[in-house]
Amino acid sequence: LPLTPQEYTVNGEPVKMYGIYFAVEEATLPGLLVQSWHTCGYFARAVWSGLAMLVTGQVGLQDMSGPVGIVSYLSEAGSQGGSVTAGLQNVVYIIALIAVNLAIMNLLPLPALDGGRILLLLVGEVWFLFCGKKLDPKYEAWIHAVGFFLLILLMVAVTFSDIWKLVT
Numbered sequence: 001l002p003l004t005p006q007e008y009t010v011n012g013e014p015v016k017m018y019g020i021y022f023a024v025e026e027a028t029l030p031g032l033l034v035q036s037w038h039t040c041g042y043f044a045r046a047v048w049s050g051l052a053m054l055v056t057g058q059v060g061l062q063d064m065s066g067p068v069g070i071v072s073y074l075s076e077a078g079s080q081g082g083s084v085t086a087g088l089q090n091v092v093y094i095i096a097l098i099a100v101n102l103a104i105m106n107l108l109p110l111p112a113l114d115g116g117r118i119l120l121l122l123v124g125e126v127w128f129l130f131c132g133k134k135l136d137p138k139y140e141a142w143i144h145a146v147g148f149f150l151l152i153l154l155m156v157a158v159t160f161s162d163i164w165k166l167v168t
Contacts, residue, residue: 040100044104047100047105051104061161065162070098112147112151116147
């Protein structure tokens with residue numbers, strides 16, 4: 001915190017204060033859209049941070065969750081709310097995080113995902129520029145098939161891990 005007083009606006013009047021001032025804003029559509037944008041940005045940074053931790057080995061398979069684990073977390077979040085409204089807000093918040101997570105994961109340049117398709121389209125265009133002919137579609141199909149197989153293996157492993165966590 002700064003050691004000098006900062007100027008804040010309180011009830012329309014400029015006031016010099018130390019520390020942080022929290023104000024309540026009216027919930028308007030533009031304000032809610034801005035807050036939603038900032039929340040999505042926060043979710044995206046959290047997903048990228050999680051991916052970095054996964055790549056560097058700071059987290060492993062036991063820290064990942066698939067559909068079974070997600071349902072378990074959603075149930076826990078819903079029951080932790082003090083009321084039905086608070087529980088529903090918790091569940092919707094987690095669903096929004098999952099939606100951003102899936103969007104980012106789908107754009108990773110891995111075969112069998114949209115990001116992998118985009119990458120192979122770019123590689124195909126570069127190949128065409130240098131060689132003058134298009135890539136054979138059967139190679140792309142094999143790359144996506146192998147990627148899909150590995151993705152399914154990961155999903156099965158994560159699902160078994162989720163079930164193991166529930167059983168133990």
